[in-house]
Each structure stands twice: as C-alpha cells, then as structure tokens.
Amino acid sequence: MDSMHLIGCNTKYYRFQKNLTQEKFAEMTGFKMAYLSTIENGEANLTCKNIDLIARKLEIKTIDLFNEETAKESKNLPTRVDKYYKNLKK
Secondary structure, three states: OOHHHHHHHHHHHHHHHOOOOHHHHHHHHOOOHHHHHHHHOOOOOOOHHHHHHHHHHHOOOHHHHHOHHHHHHHOOOOOOHHHHHHHHHO
C-alpha cells in the first residue's frame, strides 16, 4: 500500500474512532468534503502541513497515519460513521 492510501485509510479509521462524520471532520480541518473524500480514497497527494493538520485534529501522532495494521482495519468500516454507530447501539 502506498503512502497516499495509508494516510487515507488511517484518516478514515481514526475519524471513525472519534465518531466523526466526513462533514464534521471537514469542518474541523477546513477542508472541503470532496477533498476529504479524495484523501480517504488515497487519491490526494498531501503536503506535510495537511498531514500534520489531520493528525492534530484527530488527536493522534503523525506516524499513526502510516500504520499498515489500522489501514487494513479501515477496509472493514462502512461508508457512513453515523449509521455504523447507530447499528452498534441496537
């Protein structure tokens, strides 16, 4: 997995851990939702500044965005965080 996909998968993984929708996380970072979607799909060529911003807003270490194990786990997450947590409460 290349670094763009690692960062994207881990952004999604940690965003889910914080129970944040893409809309809310985009608001927190100042990114447009479409850009956040390209990040999570591993299609964005991010600057170091934006990688640091993502980590800071998710309250994780920057290196965590390069973790292959959590990136693999993100593949099992649904597309919508709000539906994911709603189903867990049932």
